[in-house]
Amino acid sequence: VYExxxxxAIxxxxxxxxVRTATGTVKARKSVVMAVHHASFKLLPQKKQTTLPFYTYVSTTAPLxxxxxxxxxxxxxxxxTQFQIDYYRPVTQNRLLFGGQGTGSCWSPERTLNYLKNRIHTVFPQLKQVEIDFVWSGTTDLTVNGAVDSRKFGSKFPIYAVHGWSGHGVAQTVR
Known part of the structure; x- marks a missing residue:
């Protein structure tokens, strides 16, 4: 595993x-499995693009x-299971990691903070005061129908590629 x-190149x-990387080459005799991002899909033998890039937004609260x-x-x-999902989990020091939304262009940190703070209050109305200590965004990819795209390439040695998480990566990684 080379995370x-x-x-x-493949x-x-x-x-x-x-599989060539910047620092060396990995030779696989059985198969290669890749979690592909929209920007790296062009490396696969079949270059048909089925995803679009989008930004997702995440925050971590101050201690609650x-x-x-x-x-x-x-x-x-x-x-x-909304189209524009919310996702969250507890983290250390009695904090909540909370994320969601997906857009085609990157929001400012202020807009991201306001959006996520509003969503936290919507999902958890019992929280009277919520302070956000950290907020960030990242690029991921989505498919038009929202389903993960899994493909097999290669002839003698299979290459499996999974991409198009559409914000549902946590649930789909078991694939």
Missing amino acids: QTEVI EEAEDGVY ELDIHELLPEEHPVYD
Whole structure:
């Protein structure tokens, strides 16, 4: 497993699949499995793009006024089934990590803060005072129908690619 490794090229040869990175080459004799981002899909043998990039937004609250177990007794991560999802989980020091939304362009930190604070109050109205200590955004990808796109490439040595998380990555990673 080579996490956080940018792939520069993928080539299938007679003796395996060669995955070139900036610092070396990985040779796979059985298969390659990749969690693909929209920007790296062009590296796969079939270059048909099926996803669009979008930004998602995340925050971490300051320590909450009430015990996090009153909100999430089992400490499980949660995401809902709305088209524009909310996702959240408890984190250290009685804080709540809360994220959601998806847009085609990146919001300012102020807009992100206001949006997420409003969503936290909507989902957890029992929280009277919520201060946000950290807020950030990141690029992910989505498919038009919202379903994860799983594909198999290659002939002798299969290359499996999974992409288009559409904000449902936590639930889909079991694939």
